[in-house]
Amino acid sequence: MAAANRAGDKTQNEVGAEPAVFDNESFVFRAQVFDANDLRRALxxxxHEIIERNHGADNLVLLGLYTRGVAIxxxxxxxxxxxxxxxxxxxxxxxxxxxxxISLRPVSPLGTTEIPVDISDRTVVLVDDVLYTGRTVRSALDALTEIGRPRAVQLVVLVDRGHREIPIRADSVGKNLPTKRTEDVRVRLTEIDGGSDSIELWGPVDGDEA
Amino acid sequence: MKNLLSISDLDQAGIIEVCDLTDSFLTVTHRDIPKVPALRGKTVASVFYEDSTRTRLSFETAAKRLSADVMTMNMSSSSVQKGESLRDTVQTIEAMGVDAIVIRHRHAGAPNQVATWVDLSVINAGDGRHEHPTQALLDVYTARRHLGDDLSGARIAIVGDIRRSRVARSTAKAFAQMGAKVTLVAPPTMLPDSLAGWPVTATSDFDEILSDVDLVYLLRIQHERQDSMAFPSLREYVSRYGLTNDRATRLGPEVLIMHPGPMNRGVEISPEVAESDASIITEQVENGVAVRMAVLYLLLGSGAPVA
Structure with missing residues (x-):
């Protein structure tokens, strides 16, 4: 029930086969990856890459994945x-x-799906903050097939942190960030988290195991 | 949460959680392909010992839209006709690997009893004069869509045969849980003997409160259960407690009208009022599917604790 339980707060817990549990007390700040200016430049x-890849922006629709993908x-x-x-x-x-x-752990919706146009014969650009195991994107591809048949689907992510469990790749990436599975990438966006934009790498207190 | 036996299983936060989840499922039901794979591999059995069309169809539609498999037990052709006990029936169903039983029974408390016999999820789809929790949830959900998320202080009149109504019992509790001011309206013969445990007030004068409500919730007059006459004649009931065209004109312009169905047009509600803009009765039915998707998902899918 608590918001902290909600799945897909992906800076906290996009998890693959083995759900990791992050609690803030055992996690410490490791490094600032992006500040607000870096983030703006990456976006x-x-x-530009989206426009270039599609020879313009006609017939596109951007679909953000909750929560921060929508803001991006x-x-x-x-x-x-x-x-x-x-x-x-x-x-x-x-x-x-x-x-x-679902049924392996609490999975609750983070928002309500809103599709602004008929996606048939359009190019859908999926947008997310962090690409990790790829399972969220796989779910998104399944969700799309229930909504319509886009001409093409592309994927744009702010951070690719590796450790894919599914053969999925992004078409445009803000920052390739090699991480350990035990670490956590935290994207902060003004409109959702307050403060200034940033991307931070956090890790467990005990340091460098695994 | 494992079972939904009574609306009292949910506190205010729990009801709000169901409503929030319902928002998501309502968008699913509006799509061309109104189906998600959330409960793939789960099986839901609907076991109705009493007649029902809307509740049974609503639950079965909800389960199918979640990609669960649905087993329907048809009483007239089942072993119940051979005298099989309720306990044997539900334990047989459990042995087949079913994940949830949706049960309606003429005896109050039957779902609670079933829940002590089996280990799967039990959902009460109406038991005797006791409870009908998913009806209460869809009523609160529908009211919130029109009156706003905060129902505290909303003035709600529930009119009809309160004493024999499981809908009244669950829905009144749910509205009260959300902070609404609930008034039961019925002839004394149709009011509960005591209001102890009811978070409501009661009156036998419908006309007196017409100008003082935000929502009128009409109950069906149950001909089939009027064994002892609770009122002298249908005509007398209509004249004092029916939402006639004349009474409807004395309601405020924003007042909403709800009814759990099936309606007796011309008895508790006039045909014109049932079709008027104030009536959100069809919307209740529509929302019912999404609410039941939310309940099934909470019990079988998310594993999330409900406050």
Whole structure:
């Protein structure tokens, strides 16, 4: 019931086959990966890459994955509108009911799926903050097939931290960040977390095991 | 949470959690393919010892939209006709590897009893005059969609045969749990003997409170259960407690009308009022599927604790 239990708060607990439990007390700050300026520059580049890859921004729809993917999708849409003078529709996708670990652990929706346009014959750009095991993206692909048949699906993530458990790859990445499984990547976005934008690497107190 | 036997199994936070989850499932039910794989591999048995169309269909639709398998027990062709006991029936169902039983029974407390016999999830789909918790949840959900999420202080009148109504019992409790001011309206013969344990007030004068409500919840007059006459004639009931066109005009313009169905048009509600803009009765049915998806998901899928 508590918000802390909710699945998919992916900076905390995108977990694969073996659910990891992160509690803040046993985790310590390791390093700042991005500050607000780094994050802005990365998003700018990603917006350009989306436009370049699609020869413009016609017929695109950005679908953010809850929670922070939605905020990032909105920011990318603003940047795309600035560079390509196109309004790209932005939606939000909740993948809770499509996850493969339902009944292994508490899985609750993080928001309500909102699809702004008919996605058939459009290119859907899935947007998320952290790409880790790939299981969230797999769930998102399943969720999409229930909604329509896009012409193509692309994936854009702010951080790729490795450790894929499913053959999934991003088309545009803000930052490739090699991590250990025991570590935690925390993305903070002003509109969700308050404060200033940042990406931080946190690790267990006991240091460098595994 | 394992079972849903009574609306009292949920506190206010629990009801709100069901409502939040229902929001997500309602968007699912509006899609071209209104189905998610959340309960793939689970089996839900619907075991109805009493007639029902909407509740049974609603639960079965909900389970199917969650990709669960559904077993329906048809009483007229089952071993119940050979005298099989309730205990043997549910234990047989359990032995087949079912994950949840949705049960309706004419005796109050039957679902609670079943829950002590089997290890799977038991959902009460109506037991005698006792409870109908999923009806209460869909009523609260539907009311919140119109009156706002905060129901504290909302004035709700429940009108009809309160004494024999499991819907009244569960729905009144649920609205009260959400902070609403609930008034039961019925002739004295249809009110409970005592209001002890009911978080409500009661009156036998419908006209007196017409100008003082935000929502009128009408109960079905149950001809089939009117063994002893609780009122002299249907006509007398209509004249004093029916939501007639005349009474409807004396309600405020924003007042909502709900009914758990099936309606007796011309008895507790006039046909015109049932079709009016104030009536959100069909929406109750629509929301019922999403609410039951939320309940099934909470009990079988998420493993999440409910406050």
């Amino acid at each position: 700018t580049r990603m917006a 999708a909105h920011r990318l849409a603003v940047a795309i509108a600035f560079f390509d003078a196109r309004e790209v529709p932005v939606g939000a996708l909740d993948v809770a009911f499509f996850r493969d670990d």
